[in-house]
Amino acid sequence: MSEILIKGGILITLDKERRIIKNGAVAIKENKIVSVGKTDELLKNFSKADEVIDAKGKIIMPGLIDTHIHHIQMLARGIADDVDLVTWIHDRILPYEAALDNEATYLSAMLAILEMIKTGTTTAIDPGGYKMENVARALKDSGMRGLIAWASMDTFTEDRPIPKEIYTTTEEAIKANEKLIKEFHRTANDRIRVRAAIRIETNASNRLIKEINQLANEYNTGVEMHAAVSKEQVEFIKQKTGLPVVKWLDSLNVLGPHWLLIHMGWIDDEEVEIIVKRDVRIAHVPGVSMKGAYGSGRFGKFPELLIKGVIVGLGCDSSAANNSLDMFRAMWQAACLHKEVRYNPTLISPEEALEMATINAGKSVQWDDQIGSIEVGKKADLIIVDFNRSNWIPMHNFSLVPNIVYSGDGHDVETVIIDGKIVMKDRKLLTIDENEILNKAQKAAERVLEKAGLKDKLKSKWPLF
Ligand SMILES: [Zn+2]
Structure with a gap:
């Protein structure tokens, strides 16, 4: 031994x-x-x-636990800087994801794991992507601990298209989630876990939300979903359902401690109470909000959620959004952002920020019996x-x-x-050939960008000689 x-x-x-x-x-x-x-x-x-x-x-x-990180978006670093969220999703990231092949997905995951290990993250909580068996393989090969998912989207509107490679019907989404859970949940000595996932509330039907929740319960795992990311998306849901997102989810009788809702910058006081009552877990991602202008510092209720005892984990998000997977940087952001916007130096102490990156991140996905301290x-x-x-x-x-x-x-x-x-x-x-991954990832990123039709679209602002 x-x-x-x-x-x-x-x-x-x-x-x-x-x-x-x-x-x-x-x-x-x-x-x-x-x-x-x-x-x-x-x-x-x-x-x-x-x-x-x-x-x-x-x-x-x-070891630090990143409550929100997209393994498959790593090769998209730099392709979606300084654009609004709808452009970020529909014009850049979805076409990029649709262009990923198995090898590029694996290299993206290895590059993410490489950056995480080099900056002290030992568990990665991924909200879901596609071709995720390659991510599972990267976790297995590298020795990294991670939670993965398959990101379901079964509805969309004409002005916000979803590439055909990613869009599925409700049945297909449930099938893809179940397949990933069956194949990888609690594998690699329980280093790899799988949750059911809905990508984001704007691309989900009532039926998908209910069935994903049912699937998670069946396999004794949880649910992940991006939600209340921006004001514009909250308005979209209000128009569609007559309710803001947390009230809408609660009306479907799905919420509980097995739900991890991500971003959550635009919720009202009544929704805070629902989160407290249902013991829903939250992933706070301050870096991406600051860079993407999501408004979760200025309008978010994170200090209130913490005071009320809600479990809030901390995340970096993807290298296409933040653009760093360094959890030390994320802790600094969490501990500083709310002080600045609320003009109050006592909000979110360093001790709370460290809890959000360790033990509370473990609690956010019910893994704290094994990790986080x-x-x-x-x-x-x-x-x-x-x-x-x-x-x-x-x-x-x-x-x-x-x-x-x-x-x-x-x-x-x-x-x-x-x-x-x-x-x-x-x-x-010791488990990854760093130079090999960096070289291969660079080449794969160039190949994927070309396939996604993004290579000629993006230009340096300064002349290049
Ligand atoms: Zn995300």
């Missing part, structure tokens, strides 16, 4: 008491955490571990962060967590362990 001992670091546990242990240590057996405490204590039993990692001058913390019995997903760097020093007892959120950078992450396996050591990836 393989054993790893990490010793001598500042251990941020995120356990129930939120203990921080100085000169702390963690022992791992196979894929589980078996001991947590002071280094002196753990050395008594684990000094002869197969691998002993000295974390002096470093932080040991739970460093506790005995949990899966060994953790990261070691080097703070002996100019952006961290000085470190005081009172500023350990604030420094992580306000000063940390994903590229300060030195070592990453997922499911008890070291996947990055001293910044070298």
Whole structure:
């Protein structure tokens, strides 16, 4: 049985008491955490571990959980900057997704995983895409932990077309979801999970929503859906159903803790109460809202949701939207955005931002019994962060967590362990050939853009020589 001992670091546990242990240590057996405490204590039993990692001058913390990341959109970085949401979806991203083949989908996922591991993310919660068996393969090959889905769309309007490669009838969408769940849910030693998914409320019928929820219940999994992303989309739903999105979903009797609603920047006070009552989980994605001008900082109710005890996880979204998968950056955004727009420096503390990226992200998809904190019995997903760097020093007892959120950078992450396996050591990836993926992903992106008819459409604003 393989054993790893990490010793001598500042251990941020995120356990129930939120203990921080100085000169702390963690022992791992196979894929589980078996001991947590002071280094002196753990050395008594684990000094002869197969691998002993000295974390002096470093932080040991739970691997970050990205509550919202699109594996298949990675090759779309840069193709949809600074456009409105409808253009982003219908003019750029859907044509791009329709042009993806199996190899490009796999490379996109590997590129996403590469960026995530290199910046300390150990679990990726994907809201769904297409050809997702390639994403499952990338998760399996890389050692990454992830939740995937198939993104159903069964309705559309003529002015907002959906490419034929992606559009399905309700029956076909349910079938595709069921196939993915049957094939991959709780596979790869339970590193891979699958949920049922509706892509976004504007492209879903009542029947699809009810049947996706039924399917999730049948397979004891959850539902993911983008919702209330922009004012314009909320108006669209109000016109169609007579209700704003949360009230509409509630009228269908589907909502519960197994629902993860993503973005949610445009909800009213009554909808906040429904979310509290139904214990619905939320993914907050501040970076994409700031870049895409979705308005979730200015109009969103995130501080209110947190005060009312709603489980809110934090996400980066896709590299075509944010355009970074660095969760340290996302924590900074979550902890700063609401302070600025509400003119209130006490909103969303660094401690809350770190919870949103770890234990509460785990809770957002009912995975917190296994991940999200460093506790005995949990899966060994953790990261070691080097703070002996100019952006961290000085470190005081009172500023350990604030420094992580306000000063940390994903590229300060030195070592990453997922499911008890070291996947990055001293910044070298051990399960992925980094150069090979970067080279192949560049070529695949060029090929896909050409096929999607986007290559000649996009030009540099500055002259290129
Ligand atoms: Zn998204």
